[in-house]
Amino acid sequence: MIGIRLINIRDIDLNLLVLFEAIYSAGNISRAAQVLDMNQPTVSNALTRLRTQLDDPLFVRDGKGVRPTERAEAIIAPIRRALQDIHSIGNREVAFDPDHSERTFRLHMIDVFEPVVMPMLAAHTAVNPSLSVKLLHPQTITSEDAVSDGAADLAIGLTPARSPQIDWEELCPLDVVVVARRDHPTLSGTISGPELMAHGHVSLDLDLPSTVPGARASSKKLVMKESTPFRQAIQVNRPSSIAAIVAKSDLIGLLPRFYVEALPDQGGLQILEPPRSLIDLSFFLIWHRRRVEDPGLVWLRNRIKSAMGRQPVR
Template identity: 30%
Template sequence: MEPIELPDLKLLQLFDLLYDVRSVTRVAEQLGQSQPTISIWLGRLRAHLQDPLFIRTPSGMAPTPQADALIGPCREILESLRRFAAWEIAFDPSTAKRRFRICMTDASHITLLPRMLAHVRAQAPGVRLDAARIDGNTERALESGEADLAIGHVPWLGGGIYQQQLYMQDWVCLTNRSHPRLRAKLSRKQYCAEGHVAIAAGTGAQLLEQALLREHIERDVVLELPGFLGLGSIIKTTDLIATLPRNIGETLARVNDVAVHPCPFPVDRFAVRQHWHARYHHEAGNRWLRSVVAQLFGNAS
Protein backbone atom coordinates (compact mmCIF):
# COMPACT_ATOMS: atom_id res chain seq x y z
CA MET A 1 0.00 0.00 0.00
CA GLU A 2 1.44 3.34 -1.07
CA PRO A 3 1.65 6.12 1.54
CA ILE A 4 -0.92 8.91 1.29
CA GLU A 5 0.57 12.23 0.24
CA LEU A 6 -0.90 15.19 2.12
CA PRO A 7 -1.02 18.73 0.66
CA ASP A 8 1.43 21.31 1.98
CA LEU A 9 0.43 23.02 5.22
CA LYS A 10 0.06 26.34 3.39
CA LEU A 11 -2.46 24.72 1.00
CA LEU A 12 -4.51 23.39 3.90
CA GLN A 13 -4.50 26.86 5.47
CA LEU A 14 -5.60 28.34 2.16
CA PHE A 15 -8.47 25.84 1.85
CA ASP A 16 -9.63 26.51 5.42
CA LEU A 17 -9.59 30.30 5.00
CA LEU A 18 -11.10 30.37 1.52
CA TYR A 19 -13.98 28.19 2.69
CA ASP A 20 -14.86 30.90 5.22
CA VAL A 21 -14.21 34.16 3.36
CA ARG A 22 -15.09 32.99 -0.22
CA SER A 23 -12.68 35.54 -1.73
CA VAL A 24 -9.21 34.99 -3.19
CA THR A 25 -8.40 38.67 -2.65
CA ARG A 26 -9.26 38.56 1.06
CA VAL A 27 -7.37 35.29 1.50
CA ALA A 28 -4.29 36.88 -0.07
CA GLU A 29 -4.55 39.82 2.35
CA GLN A 30 -4.95 37.63 5.41
CA LEU A 31 -2.10 35.29 4.45
CA GLY A 32 0.19 38.16 3.45
CA GLN A 33 0.61 36.86 -0.11
CA SER A 34 -0.07 38.29 -3.54
CA GLN A 35 -3.28 37.36 -5.31
CA PRO A 36 -1.39 35.54 -8.13
CA THR A 37 0.43 33.44 -5.52
CA ILE A 38 -2.87 32.44 -3.89
CA SER A 39 -4.25 31.53 -7.33
CA ILE A 40 -1.21 29.31 -7.97
CA TRP A 41 -1.64 27.61 -4.59
CA LEU A 42 -5.33 27.04 -5.27
CA GLY A 43 -4.41 25.48 -8.62
CA ARG A 44 -2.04 23.06 -6.88
CA LEU A 45 -4.70 22.12 -4.36
CA ARG A 46 -7.27 21.53 -7.10
CA ALA A 47 -4.81 19.32 -8.98
CA HIS A 48 -3.93 17.39 -5.84
CA LEU A 49 -7.55 16.72 -4.90
CA GLN A 50 -8.75 16.44 -8.51
CA ASP A 51 -11.68 18.78 -7.93
CA PRO A 52 -12.37 22.47 -8.62
CA LEU A 53 -13.18 22.91 -4.89
CA PHE A 54 -14.47 26.49 -5.37
CA ILE A 55 -16.54 27.91 -8.23
CA ARG A 56 -16.62 31.62 -8.95
CA THR A 57 -20.18 33.03 -8.54
CA PRO A 58 -21.60 36.57 -8.27
CA SER A 59 -21.61 36.23 -4.46
CA GLY A 60 -18.07 34.88 -4.23
CA MET A 61 -16.19 31.56 -4.41
CA ALA A 62 -18.75 28.87 -3.70
CA PRO A 63 -17.51 25.48 -2.43
CA THR A 64 -18.21 22.33 -4.40
CA PRO A 65 -19.72 19.26 -2.71
CA GLN A 66 -16.18 17.83 -2.53
CA ALA A 67 -15.02 20.94 -0.65
CA ASP A 68 -17.97 20.62 1.73
CA ALA A 69 -16.94 17.02 2.42
CA LEU A 70 -13.25 17.87 2.93
CA ILE A 71 -13.46 20.96 5.13
CA GLY A 72 -14.03 18.90 8.30
CA PRO A 73 -11.00 16.61 7.83
CA CYS A 74 -8.89 19.62 6.78
CA ARG A 75 -9.69 21.49 10.00
CA GLU A 76 -9.04 18.37 12.07
CA ILE A 77 -5.55 18.14 10.54
CA LEU A 78 -4.84 21.82 11.19
CA GLU A 79 -6.03 21.57 14.80
CA SER A 80 -3.87 18.48 15.34
CA LEU A 81 -0.85 20.34 13.96
CA ARG A 82 -1.56 23.31 16.25
CA ARG A 83 -1.74 20.99 19.26
CA PHE A 84 1.46 19.26 18.14
CA ALA A 85 3.31 22.60 17.84
CA ALA A 86 2.18 23.65 21.32
CA TRP A 87 2.77 20.24 22.92
CA GLU A 88 4.71 20.14 26.15
CA ILE A 89 4.88 17.23 28.55
CA ALA A 90 3.59 18.68 31.77
CA PHE A 91 5.85 18.79 34.80
CA ASP A 92 4.02 19.33 38.06
CA PRO A 93 6.64 19.63 40.82
CA SER A 94 4.08 18.92 43.54
CA THR A 95 3.38 15.43 42.15
CA ALA A 96 6.47 14.63 40.05
CA LYS A 97 8.58 11.56 40.80
CA ARG A 98 11.95 12.23 39.25
CA ARG A 99 15.69 12.34 39.87
CA PHE A 100 17.78 15.33 38.79
CA ARG A 101 21.57 15.13 38.66
CA ILE A 102 23.49 18.40 39.00
CA CYS A 103 27.23 18.71 38.37
CA MET A 104 28.84 21.14 40.81
CA THR A 105 31.99 21.79 42.80
CA ASP A 106 32.36 20.86 46.45
CA ALA A 107 32.14 24.59 47.21
CA SER A 108 28.63 24.55 45.75
CA HIS A 109 27.78 21.60 47.98
CA ILE A 110 28.31 24.02 50.88
CA THR A 111 26.95 27.26 49.42
CA LEU A 112 24.18 26.33 46.95
CA LEU A 113 23.02 22.79 47.60
CA PRO A 114 21.43 23.37 51.05
CA ARG A 115 19.14 26.12 49.69
CA MET A 116 18.29 24.06 46.61
CA LEU A 117 17.44 21.04 48.73
CA ALA A 118 15.23 23.04 51.07
CA HIS A 119 13.33 24.57 48.15
CA VAL A 120 12.88 21.27 46.33
CA ARG A 121 11.73 19.43 49.45
CA ALA A 122 9.10 22.11 50.03
CA GLN A 123 7.88 22.42 46.44
CA ALA A 124 8.60 18.99 44.94
CA PRO A 125 8.66 16.32 47.66
CA GLY A 126 8.88 13.49 45.12
CA VAL A 127 12.00 14.90 43.43
CA ARG A 128 15.43 13.54 44.27
CA LEU A 129 18.64 15.52 43.78
CA ASP A 130 21.99 13.89 43.01
CA ALA A 131 25.18 15.95 43.15
CA ALA A 132 27.97 14.98 40.75
CA ARG A 133 31.46 16.35 40.12
CA ILE A 134 32.40 18.84 37.44
CA ASP A 135 35.14 17.13 35.43
CA GLY A 136 36.11 16.11 31.93
CA ASN A 137 32.95 14.00 31.57
CA THR A 138 30.55 16.84 32.36
CA GLU A 139 29.88 17.84 28.76
CA ARG A 140 29.18 14.25 27.73
CA ALA A 141 26.91 13.76 30.76
CA LEU A 142 24.86 16.85 29.84
CA GLU A 143 24.52 15.69 26.24
CA SER A 144 23.48 12.15 27.14
CA GLY A 145 21.04 13.24 29.83
CA GLU A 146 23.04 11.53 32.56
CA ALA A 147 23.29 15.00 34.12
CA ASP A 148 20.64 17.71 33.91
CA LEU A 149 22.64 20.80 34.86
CA ALA A 150 26.16 21.96 35.61
CA ILE A 151 26.54 24.93 37.95
CA GLY A 152 29.83 26.77 38.30
CA HIS A 153 32.64 28.38 36.33
CA VAL A 154 33.02 25.91 33.45
CA PRO A 155 34.45 27.86 30.51
CA TRP A 156 35.65 24.77 28.66
CA LEU A 157 32.17 23.42 27.87
CA GLY A 158 31.74 23.26 24.11
CA GLY A 159 29.05 23.73 21.49
CA GLY A 160 25.47 22.67 22.05
CA ILE A 161 25.57 23.89 25.66
CA TYR A 162 23.27 26.69 26.79
CA GLN A 163 24.26 28.84 29.75
CA GLN A 164 22.75 31.43 32.05
CA GLN A 165 24.77 33.71 34.31
CA LEU A 166 23.73 33.58 37.96
CA TYR A 167 26.20 35.87 39.76
CA MET A 168 29.76 37.18 39.75
CA GLN A 169 32.43 36.05 42.20
CA ASP A 170 35.34 38.06 43.57
CA TRP A 171 37.95 36.87 46.06
CA VAL A 172 38.40 37.09 49.84
CA CYS A 173 40.81 35.81 52.47
CA LEU A 174 39.92 33.96 55.66
CA THR A 175 41.91 34.21 58.89
CA ASN A 176 41.54 33.34 62.54
CA ARG A 177 39.75 36.19 64.36
CA SER A 178 42.48 36.01 67.02
CA HIS A 179 45.37 35.89 64.57
CA PRO A 180 48.41 37.10 66.57
CA ARG A 181 49.96 39.27 63.84
CA LEU A 182 47.06 40.63 61.82
CA ARG A 183 45.20 43.90 62.26
CA ALA A 184 41.64 44.55 61.17
CA LYS A 185 42.73 44.92 57.53
CA LEU A 186 44.91 42.33 55.81
CA SER A 187 47.70 44.08 53.91
CA ARG A 188 49.63 42.75 50.96
CA LYS A 189 52.81 42.74 53.07
CA GLN A 190 51.15 40.67 55.79
CA TYR A 191 49.68 38.34 53.15
CA CYS A 192 53.13 37.63 51.76
CA ALA A 193 54.65 37.10 55.21
CA GLU A 194 52.14 34.56 56.57
CA GLY A 195 51.60 30.85 55.97
CA HIS A 196 48.79 29.72 53.69
CA VAL A 197 46.34 26.93 53.00
CA ALA A 198 46.08 26.22 49.26
CA ILE A 199 42.98 24.63 47.72
CA ALA A 200 43.82 22.42 44.77
CA ALA A 201 40.22 22.05 43.61
CA GLY A 202 37.76 24.70 42.47
CA THR A 203 36.92 25.83 38.95
CA GLY A 204 38.33 29.32 39.65
CA ALA A 205 41.63 28.16 41.16
CA GLN A 206 43.52 28.87 37.93
CA LEU A 207 42.51 32.54 38.12
CA LEU A 208 44.10 32.81 41.55
CA GLU A 209 47.31 31.17 40.35
CA GLN A 210 47.47 33.55 37.39
CA ALA A 211 47.01 36.54 39.72
CA LEU A 212 49.79 35.34 42.05
CA LEU A 213 52.17 35.06 39.09
CA ARG A 214 51.10 38.42 37.71
CA GLU A 215 51.61 40.12 41.11
CA HIS A 216 54.91 38.28 41.73
CA ILE A 217 53.59 36.81 44.99
CA GLU A 218 55.01 33.50 46.16
CA ARG A 219 52.95 32.11 49.02
CA ASP A 220 54.37 30.04 51.85
CA VAL A 221 51.96 27.11 51.48
CA VAL A 222 51.94 25.12 54.70
CA LEU A 223 48.97 22.91 53.79
CA GLU A 224 47.29 21.96 50.52
CA LEU A 225 43.75 20.55 50.55
CA PRO A 226 41.95 18.78 47.70
CA GLY A 227 38.77 20.77 48.46
CA PHE A 228 37.03 22.95 51.01
CA LEU A 229 36.09 20.20 53.46
CA GLY A 230 37.61 21.02 56.84
CA LEU A 231 39.02 24.37 55.73
CA GLY A 232 36.94 26.43 58.17
CA SER A 233 38.13 24.41 61.16
CA ILE A 234 41.75 24.68 60.05
CA ILE A 235 41.57 28.47 59.73
CA LYS A 236 39.83 28.75 63.10
CA THR A 237 42.54 26.77 64.91
CA THR A 238 45.69 28.04 63.15
CA ASP A 239 47.36 31.26 62.01
CA LEU A 240 47.12 30.30 58.31
CA ILE A 241 45.41 32.29 55.53
CA ALA A 242 43.08 30.90 52.87
CA THR A 243 42.28 32.74 49.62
CA LEU A 244 39.02 31.68 47.99
CA PRO A 245 35.92 32.92 46.14
CA ARG A 246 33.64 35.17 48.17
CA ASN A 247 30.56 32.94 48.24
CA ILE A 248 32.29 29.93 49.79
CA GLY A 249 34.51 32.20 51.91
CA GLU A 250 31.64 34.06 53.54
CA THR A 251 29.71 30.82 54.07
CA LEU A 252 32.66 29.17 55.84
CA ALA A 253 33.24 32.32 57.88
CA ARG A 254 29.66 32.30 59.19
CA VAL A 255 29.73 28.63 60.08
CA ASN A 256 33.18 28.68 61.72
CA ASP A 257 33.30 32.22 63.11
CA VAL A 258 36.45 33.25 61.29
CA ALA A 259 37.37 36.65 59.81
CA VAL A 260 36.79 37.67 56.19
CA HIS A 261 39.18 40.15 54.54
CA PRO A 262 39.19 41.67 51.05
CA CYS A 263 41.93 40.07 48.99
CA PRO A 264 44.88 42.52 49.17
CA PHE A 265 45.77 42.18 45.48
CA PRO A 266 43.61 42.00 42.32
CA VAL A 267 42.30 38.62 41.18
CA ASP A 268 40.04 38.35 38.14
CA ARG A 269 36.37 37.95 38.97
CA PHE A 270 34.47 35.13 37.32
CA ALA A 271 30.86 34.31 36.52
CA VAL A 272 29.00 31.40 38.07
CA ARG A 273 26.56 30.04 35.49
CA GLN A 274 24.15 27.18 35.06
CA HIS A 275 24.69 25.07 31.93
CA TRP A 276 22.44 22.61 30.10
CA HIS A 277 22.46 20.84 26.75
CA ALA A 278 20.42 22.04 23.78
CA ARG A 279 18.69 18.65 23.61
CA TYR A 280 16.90 19.42 26.87
CA HIS A 281 16.33 23.15 26.36
CA HIS A 282 12.55 22.72 25.97
CA GLU A 283 12.09 19.71 28.23
CA ALA A 284 9.60 20.71 30.93
CA GLY A 285 11.38 19.17 33.92
CA ASN A 286 14.72 20.69 32.95
CA ARG A 287 13.05 24.07 32.47
CA TRP A 288 11.54 23.85 35.94
CA LEU A 289 14.90 22.99 37.50
CA ARG A 290 16.60 25.88 35.71
CA SER A 291 13.91 28.26 36.91
CA VAL A 292 14.48 27.11 40.50
CA VAL A 293 18.23 27.74 40.21
CA ALA A 294 17.69 31.17 38.61
CA GLN A 295 15.14 32.10 41.27
CA LEU A 296 17.40 31.08 44.15
CA PHE A 297 20.76 32.29 42.91
CA GLY A 298 20.25 34.71 40.01
CA ASN A 299 22.09 38.00 40.61
CA ALA A 300 23.34 36.78 44.01
CA SER A 301 26.15 38.86 45.36
Protein backbone atom coordinates (compact mmCIF):
# COMPACT_ATOMS: atom_id res chain seq x y z
CA MET A 1 0.00 0.00 0.00
CA ILE A 2 1.30 3.47 -0.86
CA GLY A 3 1.84 5.74 2.11
CA ILE A 4 0.46 9.27 2.06
CA ARG A 5 3.16 11.90 1.55
CA LEU A 6 2.70 15.58 2.31
CA ILE A 7 3.77 17.70 -0.65
CA ASN A 8 4.30 21.45 -0.65
CA ILE A 9 2.17 22.38 -3.65
CA ARG A 10 4.23 25.56 -4.13
CA ASP A 11 7.17 23.36 -5.08
CA ILE A 12 5.29 21.68 -7.94
CA ASP A 13 5.57 23.28 -11.38
CA LEU A 14 2.32 22.80 -13.30
CA ASN A 15 4.35 22.13 -16.45
CA LEU A 16 5.90 19.13 -14.72
CA LEU A 17 2.44 17.63 -14.26
CA VAL A 18 1.74 18.15 -17.96
CA LEU A 19 5.03 16.39 -18.69
CA PHE A 20 4.15 13.55 -16.29
CA GLU A 21 0.81 12.96 -18.04
CA ALA A 22 2.47 12.99 -21.46
CA ILE A 23 5.05 10.37 -20.44
CA TYR A 24 2.37 8.22 -18.83
CA SER A 25 0.21 8.35 -21.97
CA ALA A 26 3.09 7.75 -24.39
CA GLY A 27 4.90 5.09 -22.37
CA ASN A 28 8.09 6.44 -23.88
CA ILE A 29 10.13 9.54 -23.04
CA SER A 30 11.13 10.23 -26.65
CA ARG A 31 7.51 10.09 -27.85
CA ALA A 32 6.43 12.30 -24.96
CA ALA A 33 9.09 14.83 -25.98
CA GLN A 34 7.68 14.86 -29.52
CA VAL A 35 4.14 15.40 -28.23
CA LEU A 36 5.33 18.27 -26.02
CA ASP A 37 7.53 19.70 -28.80
CA MET A 38 10.57 19.49 -26.52
CA ASN A 39 13.94 17.79 -26.87
CA GLN A 40 14.55 14.58 -24.96
CA PRO A 41 17.29 15.92 -22.61
CA THR A 42 14.95 18.70 -21.47
CA VAL A 43 12.18 16.19 -20.76
CA SER A 44 14.59 13.90 -18.91
CA ASN A 45 15.86 16.78 -16.77
CA ALA A 46 12.31 17.88 -15.96
CA LEU A 47 11.36 14.33 -15.02
CA THR A 48 14.36 14.21 -12.66
CA ARG A 49 13.04 17.34 -10.92
CA LEU A 50 9.59 15.82 -10.53
CA ARG A 51 11.04 12.56 -9.22
CA THR A 52 12.90 14.52 -6.56
CA GLN A 53 9.84 16.53 -5.58
CA LEU A 54 7.60 13.46 -5.33
CA ASP A 55 10.33 11.22 -3.88
CA ASP A 56 9.60 8.42 -6.35
CA PRO A 57 11.13 7.24 -9.64
CA LEU A 58 7.62 7.44 -11.24
CA PHE A 59 8.74 5.53 -14.36
CA VAL A 60 11.14 2.63 -14.81
CA ARG A 61 12.64 1.21 -17.98
CA ASP A 62 10.59 -1.48 -19.70
CA GLY A 63 11.97 -2.69 -23.03
CA LYS A 64 12.17 0.29 -25.38
CA GLY A 65 9.85 2.39 -23.23
CA VAL A 66 8.97 3.04 -19.62
CA ARG A 67 6.26 1.79 -17.30
CA PRO A 68 4.74 3.69 -14.38
CA THR A 69 5.55 2.84 -10.78
CA GLU A 70 2.85 2.10 -8.23
CA ARG A 71 3.07 5.70 -7.09
CA ALA A 72 2.59 6.98 -10.66
CA GLU A 73 -0.45 4.73 -11.12
CA ALA A 74 -1.95 6.14 -7.94
CA ILE A 75 -1.61 9.80 -8.92
CA ILE A 76 -2.35 9.77 -12.67
CA ALA A 77 -6.15 10.04 -12.30
CA PRO A 78 -6.15 13.06 -9.93
CA ILE A 79 -3.45 14.76 -12.00
CA ARG A 80 -5.51 14.31 -15.17
CA ARG A 81 -8.60 15.68 -13.43
CA ALA A 82 -6.64 18.68 -12.17
CA LEU A 83 -5.20 19.41 -15.62
CA GLN A 84 -8.67 19.14 -17.17
CA ASP A 85 -10.13 21.51 -14.57
CA ILE A 86 -7.36 24.03 -15.19
CA HIS A 87 -7.89 23.73 -18.94
CA SER A 88 -11.63 24.26 -18.49
CA ILE A 89 -11.07 27.36 -16.37
CA GLY A 90 -8.81 28.82 -19.02
CA ASN A 91 -11.29 28.12 -21.80
CA ARG A 92 -14.62 28.77 -20.07
CA GLU A 93 -15.05 32.20 -21.59
CA VAL A 94 -13.16 31.52 -24.82
CA ALA A 95 -15.05 30.32 -27.88
CA PHE A 96 -13.54 27.30 -29.59
CA ASP A 97 -12.44 27.84 -33.18
CA PRO A 98 -11.61 24.52 -34.90
CA ASP A 99 -9.59 26.35 -37.56
CA HIS A 100 -7.32 28.18 -35.12
CA SER A 101 -7.61 26.88 -31.53
CA GLU A 102 -4.84 24.73 -30.08
CA ARG A 103 -6.29 21.49 -28.73
CA THR A 104 -5.75 17.74 -28.54
CA PHE A 105 -8.96 15.71 -28.23
CA ARG A 106 -8.73 12.24 -26.71
CA LEU A 107 -11.54 9.93 -27.83
CA HIS A 108 -12.49 6.53 -26.49
CA MET A 109 -14.54 4.59 -29.04
CA ILE A 110 -14.68 1.28 -30.86
CA ASP A 111 -13.38 1.28 -34.39
CA VAL A 112 -16.76 1.05 -36.15
CA PHE A 113 -16.94 4.83 -35.67
CA GLU A 114 -13.56 5.55 -37.24
CA PRO A 115 -14.66 5.72 -40.93
CA VAL A 116 -17.52 8.04 -39.94
CA VAL A 117 -16.05 10.30 -37.27
CA MET A 118 -12.36 10.49 -38.17
CA PRO A 119 -12.68 11.85 -41.75
CA MET A 120 -14.81 14.68 -40.37
CA LEU A 121 -12.17 15.51 -37.75
CA ALA A 122 -9.35 15.04 -40.26
CA ALA A 123 -10.83 17.82 -42.36
CA HIS A 124 -10.30 20.18 -39.43
CA THR A 125 -6.82 18.92 -38.47
CA ALA A 126 -5.72 19.40 -42.09
CA VAL A 127 -6.59 23.09 -41.85
CA ASN A 128 -5.37 23.65 -38.29
CA PRO A 129 -1.96 22.11 -37.44
CA SER A 130 -2.56 22.93 -33.75
CA LEU A 131 -5.60 20.64 -33.62
CA SER A 132 -5.06 16.91 -33.12
CA VAL A 133 -7.04 13.82 -32.14
CA LYS A 134 -5.86 10.79 -30.18
CA LEU A 135 -7.85 7.54 -30.02
CA LEU A 136 -7.73 5.35 -26.93
CA HIS A 137 -7.84 1.60 -27.37
CA PRO A 138 -11.19 0.45 -25.92
CA GLN A 139 -9.84 -2.91 -24.77
CA THR A 140 -7.65 -1.30 -22.12
CA ILE A 141 -10.29 0.68 -20.20
CA THR A 142 -14.07 1.08 -20.19
CA SER A 143 -15.71 4.18 -21.65
CA GLU A 144 -16.94 5.43 -18.29
CA ASP A 145 -13.62 4.85 -16.54
CA ALA A 146 -11.73 6.58 -19.36
CA VAL A 147 -13.85 9.71 -18.93
CA SER A 148 -13.93 9.50 -15.14
CA ASP A 149 -10.16 9.34 -14.62
CA GLY A 150 -9.39 11.90 -17.33
CA ALA A 151 -7.82 9.55 -19.87
CA ALA A 152 -10.48 10.56 -22.44
CA ASP A 153 -12.29 13.82 -23.10
CA LEU A 154 -15.23 12.05 -24.70
CA ALA A 155 -16.31 8.44 -25.14
CA ILE A 156 -18.83 6.46 -27.16
CA GLY A 157 -20.18 3.39 -25.36
CA LEU A 158 -22.96 0.82 -25.55
CA THR A 159 -24.50 1.68 -22.18
CA PRO A 160 -25.32 4.99 -20.48
CA ALA A 161 -23.05 6.01 -17.64
CA ARG A 162 -23.93 4.93 -14.10
CA SER A 163 -21.95 7.51 -12.13
CA PRO A 164 -23.76 10.74 -11.20
CA GLN A 165 -20.57 12.58 -12.15
CA ILE A 166 -20.79 11.44 -15.77
CA ASP A 167 -23.19 12.94 -18.33
CA TRP A 168 -24.43 11.06 -21.39
CA GLU A 169 -26.90 11.21 -24.24
CA GLU A 170 -28.03 8.70 -26.82
CA LEU A 171 -26.07 9.05 -30.05
CA CYS A 172 -27.71 6.51 -32.36
CA PRO A 173 -29.35 3.08 -32.36
CA LEU A 174 -27.20 0.08 -33.20
CA ASP A 175 -28.77 -0.81 -36.55
CA VAL A 176 -27.13 -4.14 -37.39
CA VAL A 177 -27.30 -5.49 -40.94
CA VAL A 178 -26.02 -8.62 -42.64
CA VAL A 179 -23.18 -8.18 -45.13
CA ALA A 180 -21.94 -10.42 -47.93
CA ARG A 181 -19.59 -9.86 -50.83
CA ARG A 182 -21.22 -7.98 -53.67
CA ASP A 183 -20.96 -10.91 -56.11
CA HIS A 184 -22.02 -13.60 -53.64
CA PRO A 185 -23.27 -16.65 -55.59
CA THR A 186 -26.51 -17.18 -53.63
CA LEU A 187 -27.34 -13.99 -51.70
CA SER A 188 -28.70 -10.68 -52.94
CA GLY A 189 -30.83 -7.92 -51.41
CA THR A 190 -32.34 -9.75 -48.45
CA ILE A 191 -31.65 -12.82 -46.36
CA SER A 192 -34.10 -15.20 -44.71
CA GLY A 193 -33.85 -16.62 -41.21
CA PRO A 194 -32.84 -20.09 -42.45
CA GLU A 195 -30.21 -18.57 -44.79
CA LEU A 196 -28.86 -16.52 -41.90
CA MET A 197 -28.42 -19.67 -39.85
CA ALA A 198 -27.04 -21.81 -42.69
CA HIS A 199 -24.20 -19.55 -43.86
CA GLY A 200 -20.92 -19.38 -42.02
CA HIS A 201 -20.35 -16.14 -40.10
CA VAL A 202 -17.32 -13.98 -39.51
CA SER A 203 -18.23 -12.83 -36.01
CA LEU A 204 -16.93 -10.18 -33.63
CA ASP A 205 -15.55 -11.40 -30.32
CA LEU A 206 -17.11 -9.08 -27.75
CA ASP A 207 -16.47 -11.42 -24.84
CA LEU A 208 -13.94 -9.05 -23.32
CA PRO A 209 -14.69 -7.35 -19.99
CA SER A 210 -13.41 -3.92 -21.00
CA THR A 211 -14.03 -3.66 -24.73
CA VAL A 212 -17.03 -1.42 -24.13
CA PRO A 213 -19.44 -1.22 -21.20
CA GLY A 214 -22.06 -3.91 -21.60
CA ALA A 215 -20.17 -5.70 -24.36
CA ARG A 216 -20.14 -9.10 -22.66
CA ALA A 217 -23.93 -9.09 -22.17
CA SER A 218 -24.66 -7.35 -25.46
CA SER A 219 -22.76 -9.87 -27.56
CA LYS A 220 -25.22 -12.54 -26.49
CA LYS A 221 -28.06 -10.51 -28.02
CA LEU A 222 -26.47 -10.56 -31.47
CA VAL A 223 -28.54 -13.56 -32.47
CA MET A 224 -31.91 -14.13 -34.05
CA LYS A 225 -34.76 -15.25 -31.85
CA GLU A 226 -34.67 -18.75 -33.35
CA SER A 227 -33.13 -21.35 -31.08
CA THR A 228 -30.52 -22.37 -33.67
CA PRO A 229 -27.27 -20.42 -33.17
CA PHE A 230 -25.28 -18.80 -35.94
CA ARG A 231 -22.60 -20.97 -37.52
CA GLN A 232 -19.42 -19.16 -36.49
CA ALA A 233 -16.75 -19.87 -39.07
CA ILE A 234 -14.22 -17.23 -38.05
CA GLN A 235 -14.08 -15.03 -34.95
CA VAL A 236 -12.16 -11.74 -35.02
CA ASN A 237 -11.71 -8.77 -32.70
CA ARG A 238 -12.09 -5.86 -35.12
CA PRO A 239 -15.07 -4.91 -37.31
CA SER A 240 -12.67 -4.05 -40.13
CA SER A 241 -11.58 -7.70 -40.18
CA ILE A 242 -15.18 -8.79 -40.71
CA ALA A 243 -15.49 -6.49 -43.74
CA ALA A 244 -12.17 -7.62 -45.23
CA ILE A 245 -12.83 -11.35 -44.83
CA VAL A 246 -16.45 -11.26 -45.99
CA ALA A 247 -15.50 -9.23 -49.10
CA LYS A 248 -13.18 -12.04 -50.23
CA SER A 249 -15.19 -15.13 -49.28
CA ASP A 250 -18.69 -16.62 -49.30
CA LEU A 251 -19.04 -16.06 -45.55
CA ILE A 252 -21.38 -13.43 -44.13
CA GLY A 253 -21.17 -11.10 -41.14
CA LEU A 254 -23.05 -8.63 -38.97
CA LEU A 255 -22.01 -4.96 -38.92
CA PRO A 256 -23.57 -1.60 -38.05
CA ARG A 257 -25.23 -0.09 -41.12
CA PHE A 258 -23.47 3.27 -40.69
CA TYR A 259 -20.08 1.53 -40.68
CA VAL A 260 -20.67 -0.33 -43.94
CA GLU A 261 -22.08 2.73 -45.70
CA ALA A 262 -19.04 4.79 -44.66
CA LEU A 263 -16.50 2.39 -46.20
CA PRO A 264 -15.05 3.41 -49.60
CA ASP A 265 -17.16 1.68 -52.26
CA GLN A 266 -18.95 0.11 -49.28
CA GLY A 267 -15.94 -2.17 -48.87
CA GLY A 268 -17.02 -4.31 -51.82
CA LEU A 269 -19.94 -5.48 -49.69
CA GLN A 270 -23.67 -5.68 -50.21
CA ILE A 271 -26.11 -5.01 -47.39
CA LEU A 272 -28.64 -7.78 -46.86
CA GLU A 273 -31.74 -6.69 -45.00
CA PRO A 274 -32.42 -9.19 -42.20
CA PRO A 275 -35.89 -10.67 -41.70
CA ARG A 276 -36.23 -8.82 -38.40
CA SER A 277 -34.29 -6.52 -36.08
CA LEU A 278 -31.19 -8.32 -34.84
CA ILE A 279 -30.40 -6.22 -31.81
CA ASP A 280 -32.02 -3.61 -29.58
CA LEU A 281 -29.15 -1.47 -28.32
CA SER A 282 -27.92 2.10 -28.74
CA PHE A 283 -24.60 3.94 -28.66
CA PHE A 284 -24.15 6.77 -26.16
CA LEU A 285 -21.92 9.84 -25.95
CA ILE A 286 -20.28 10.00 -22.51
CA TRP A 287 -18.40 12.90 -20.88
CA HIS A 288 -17.59 14.21 -17.40
CA ARG A 289 -20.15 16.56 -15.88
CA ARG A 290 -17.53 19.09 -14.82
CA ARG A 291 -16.71 19.65 -18.51
CA VAL A 292 -20.26 20.09 -19.77
CA GLU A 293 -19.60 23.74 -20.73
CA ASP A 294 -16.14 23.22 -22.24
CA PRO A 295 -16.50 25.01 -25.63
CA GLY A 296 -14.21 22.56 -27.39
CA LEU A 297 -16.10 19.51 -26.15
CA VAL A 298 -19.46 21.11 -26.94
CA TRP A 299 -18.18 21.57 -30.51
CA LEU A 300 -16.84 18.01 -30.63
CA ARG A 301 -20.09 16.47 -29.40
CA ASN A 302 -22.06 18.45 -31.97
CA ARG A 303 -19.72 17.46 -34.80
CA ILE A 304 -19.94 13.78 -33.91
CA LYS A 305 -23.73 13.98 -33.73
CA SER A 306 -23.72 15.71 -37.10
CA ALA A 307 -21.49 13.01 -38.60
CA MET A 308 -23.94 10.40 -37.34
CA GLY A 309 -26.86 12.26 -38.90
CA ARG A 310 -28.26 13.60 -35.65
CA GLN A 311 -28.40 17.29 -36.55
CA PRO A 312 -27.27 19.88 -39.14
CA VAL A 313 -23.63 20.94 -39.21
CA ARG A 314 -23.01 24.09 -37.16
